[in-house]
Structures are given as structure tokens and as C-alpha cells.
Amino acid sequence: MKKIKTAIVDLNCPIGHVNLINFYVKNLKKNTSLLVLNKSIKKILKYNAALYLNYNVNFLKKIYTFFNLYNLLINNKINQVIFLSYDPIYFLFFTKILIKKKIKIYLIEHDTLNKKKYIKFICNKFIDKRTVRLVYNHEKKVFVVKNFKTRVYIIDHPLLKDTRFVKKIYSNEYKKFKKTIVNNKYIKILVPTRYYIDQKSFYLFIKNFSEKTYFIAFSKRIKIQIDNLFVLKNLKSNMIKYMDYIYLPNNNKVYDTRISSWVYTAIAYNKKVILEKSISSNYEKKRFPNFIIEAKKFKLKKPKKMHILMHRRFIFKYNSNTIIRLKKIIFKT
Known part of the structure; x- marks a missing residue:
């Protein structure tokens, strides 16, 4: 042979x-x-x-x-x-x-x-x-x-969590926001989608949950201006652990043929992921019921994390x- x-x-x-x-x-x-x-x-x-x-x-x-x-x-x-x-x-x-x-x-x-x-x-x-x-x-x-x-x-x-390889390529821009974001009792929601954003869904979500919430976003295409929305060029990897939720307002016309790695990064960090309803969100909800939340069913409150040892075993x-x-x-x- x-x-x-x-x-x-x-x-x-x-x-x-x-x-x-x-x-x-x-x-x-x-x-x-x-x-x-x-x-x-x-x-x-x-x-x-x-x-x-x-x-x-x-x-x-x-x-x-x-x-x-x-x-x-x-x-x-x-x-x-x-x-x-x-x-x-x-x-x-x-x-x-x-x-x-x-x-x-x-x-x-x-x-x-x-x-x-x-x-x-x-x-x-x-x-x-x-x-x-x-x-x-x-x-x-x-x-x-x-x-x-x-x-x-x-x-x-x-x-996968960010390894030492990834930490080499992240920006240090977060430092000026760290004191405000990390040490605050507000709910912190990361919005990492950069290009293909469903603007209507995103603006509606922010409107509904802007009170007592910080949104940390990357995309330059976000035009809305509110006091608790921070738009960064990049995110220092170890800041992800301070986020309460990851919200992905992805444009489904594009994401019907691709995935967002942020879903899997968020789960690796034991974070809840908020997704707009789509074929992809239905698929991921069945696979990761403890981590995926449909945007329309989201309620603003501190998330309950999976126990650390249980989470480690799950990831492994x-x-x-x-x-x-x-x-x-x-x-x-």
C-alpha cells in the first residue's frame, strides 16, 4: 500500500x-x-x-x-x-x-x-x-x-483564545479606554463586525439597550454617535475577558457564504454571543445552546458564565x- x-x-x-x-x-x-x-x-x-x-x-x-x-x-x-x-x-x-x-x-x-x-x-x-x-x-x-x-x-x-502569537499584532490603543470600560459597572458589549454590518439591526439594538451599557466597536462604518459607544481600530486581546457579551450584527447577504470567527473566539473566552436571526444563528444555537442568544430575545443583565472547570473541559x-x-x-x- x-x-x-x-x-x-x-x-x-x-x-x-x-x-x-x-x-x-x-x-x-x-x-x-x-x-x-x-x-x-x-x-x-x-x-x-x-x-x-x-x-x-x-x-x-x-x-x-x-x-x-x-x-x-x-x-x-x-x-x-x-x-x-x-x-x-x-x-x-x-x-x-x-x-x-x-x-x-x-x-x-x-x-x-x-x-x-x-x-x-x-x-x-x-x-x-x-x-x-x-x-x-x-x-x-x-x-x-x-x-x-x-x-x-x-x-x-x-x-481558540488569543495566543502569544496573536498578542504580538494587537494595538495598544485600548489603554485610554481601559479605566473607563473595565472598572465600570455598566454592561459591556463588544461589536467586532468591521465591514458587513446590518445597519438597521445594529441601530435598533443600540437604541433598545443603550442605557447602562457600553458598546465597544471596530467598524468605521458605524455612523451613530452616542456617549457610551467607543469605536476603536483594534482591541487588545486581554480586554476580551472584561466584556460581558459579543454582539454580531452581521449582514446575512454576505454571511450566507462565510462564518464569523468571533463566534468561536467568544465561546473560547466563556462569553455569550448575541446573533441576529439567520440560518447561521440557528445552526450555531443548536451546537452551542449555552452560549448563543438571539438578538430579539436578549435581555439586558449580567450574564451567567459556565463554571470555569466545566468550560475548560468543554473546550478541550x-x-x-x-x-x-x-x-x-x-x-x-
């Missing part, structure tokens, strides 16, 4: 995925023969066994990087690759080359199914059908089957099962 040699590759390495990349590398390294990451992230995620390629914005340099990656895969006799992220425009051609060499490809989907990114979406539709897609919930699976007619599996998104068991299920898909299908 031919030995399976697996590579983990992420040429994009978005800064927001640092925690996720580290989780997969750490838990799959024993099953991995080759690890290739973007050179830009080397100072944050430094692994002795990793190879770092320069995936530049320049078109010709990107093609050169793919040529180097192809040689690495062939020379190391890799027969399956897990891409933690990918660019559909370049992968339209690159996957065809790999599949001709009988290399099995797994693509983890993040914001790569977005119809609003028209050119990338069209390219994605024409990526070789033998490519296996990995998505984070059921509606994404339905979407992929309907639009791409390819094999797809649901995997679980891990529940969930993340362990996440890797077990992922390994079953990748190494037994």
Missing part, C-alpha cells in the same frame, strides 16, 4: 488566521511531511520544520512562488495537500497541474465563496471538481454542492473532537 505523504500549505497566511494556522499545524504536524507558509508571517509563526515562501502581490512573483511550491511537492513525493487558505484566481490553474500528478487537494473555505467578489467566484466555480472542499457549517456545504458540484465535508471551527473536548473528525476526513477518505 502506497504511503500517504501530506503537506500543509498556506501561501496567503492572513494575519487574522494566525491562531487558526497554529492550531492546525500543531495538531497535524505528526501526520505532515511538508509545511509551507508565507514568508511574511515568519516572525509571528516560526516553526523549525516550516519552509517560508515569498508570496508577493506581484503577479510574476506569485507565479514563481507556485513554481517553487510545485517543485517542493514533487521532490518530497507529496500525494495530498491541505490548503489552509487559497486564491481562486491562481488555484484555477494550479489545482489542475497537481491533480494531473495525482495529488489530492483539500481546500478549507473561508471568505472564498463570496458571490460579491465576482471574478474570484467565477474562477472558483471552474476549479477542478476532483478538489475536496472543507467548510465550517451545513449551509456552506449546500452552497458548494449546488454551485460547484464537488465533494465537500463539514469540519468544525476550533474554539470540543477541540479534540474537531481534530479527530478532521483526521478521519483527510486520512481515511
Whole structure:
């Protein structure tokens, strides 16, 4: 029987995925023969066994990087690759080359199914059908089957706190707000959605719960001005523990094909998550009934947290099962 040699590759390495990349590398390294990451992230995620390629914005340099990656895969006799992220425009051609060499490809989907990114979406539709897609919930699976007619599996998104890697990239801007926010008895609600905000839902929510509440938001698209709304560029990671709730007024026209990692970060910090009603919120409510609250049913009061030891066991068991299920898909299908 031919030995399976697996590579983990992420040429994009978005800064927001640092925690996720580290989780997969750490838990799959024993099953991995080759690890290739973007050179830009080397100072944050430094692994002795990793190879770092320069995936530049320049078109010709990107093609050169793919040529180097192809040689690495062939020379190391890799027969399956897990891409933690990918660019559909370049992968339209690159996957065809790999599949001709009988290399099995797994693509983890993040914001790569977005119809609003028209050119990338069209390219994605024409990526070789033998490519296996990995998505984070059921509606994404339905979407992929309907639009791409390819094999797809649901995997679980891990529940991760910010590690020392993430703390390196956070802003210190929070300091001037710390005394006001942290030492105050008001309810503190974090609104981390940056771009795709359902403005109507957000403004209505603030109107209903603005009294004795602090809202800490990131998005520059929030135009409303009230005394207890703080709009920051970023949030220091250790400030999350001082928040009472995480509220995600996500625009469902966009989030029908993507997920918000803030749901899973909030649960990792033992925080309650307020979601506007949608297919995604229904799915997450069934999986995490102790953490998800529908916005229309929200009542302003101090939340009851899961007991710390029970929460630790819950996170450990969930993340362990996440890797077990992922390994079953990748190494037994």
C-alpha cells in the first residue's frame, strides 16, 4: 500500500488566521511531511520544520512562488495537500497541474465563496471538481454542492483564545479606554463586525439597550454617535475577558457564504454571543445552546458564565473532537 505523504500549505497566511494556522499545524504536524507558509508571517509563526515562501502581490512573483511550491511537492513525493487558505484566481490553474500528478487537494473555505467578489467566484466555480472542499457549517456545504458540484465535508471551527502569537499584532490603543470600560459597572458589549454590518439591526439594538451599557466597536462604518459607544481600530486581546457579551450584527447577504470567527473566539473566552436571526444563528444555537442568544430575545443583565472547570473541559473536548473528525476526513477518505 502506497504511503500517504501530506503537506500543509498556506501561501496567503492572513494575519487574522494566525491562531487558526497554529492550531492546525500543531495538531497535524505528526501526520505532515511538508509545511509551507508565507514568508511574511515568519516572525509571528516560526516553526523549525516550516519552509517560508515569498508570496508577493506581484503577479510574476506569485507565479514563481507556485513554481517553487510545485517543485517542493514533487521532490518530497507529496500525494495530498491541505490548503489552509487559497486564491481562486491562481488555484484555477494550479489545482489542475497537481491533480494531473495525482495529488489530492483539500481546500478549507473561508471568505472564498463570496458571490460579491465576482471574478474570484467565477474562477472558483471552474476549479477542478476532483478538489475536496472543507467548510465550517451545513449551509456552506449546500452552497458548494449546488454551485460547484464537488465533494465537500463539514469540519468544525476550533474554539481558540488569543495566543502569544496573536498578542504580538494587537494595538495598544485600548489603554485610554481601559479605566473607563473595565472598572465600570455598566454592561459591556463588544461589536467586532468591521465591514458587513446590518445597519438597521445594529441601530435598533443600540437604541433598545443603550442605557447602562457600553458598546465597544471596530467598524468605521458605524455612523451613530452616542456617549457610551467607543469605536476603536483594534482591541487588545486581554480586554476580551472584561466584556460581558459579543454582539454580531452581521449582514446575512454576505454571511450566507462565510462564518464569523468571533463566534468561536467568544465561546473560547466563556462569553455569550448575541446573533441576529439567520440560518447561521440557528445552526450555531443548536451546537452551542449555552452560549448563543438571539438578538430579539436578549435581555439586558449580567450574564451567567459556565463554571470555569466545566468550560475548560468543554473546550478541550470540543477541540479534540474537531481534530479527530478532521483526521478521519483527510486520512481515511
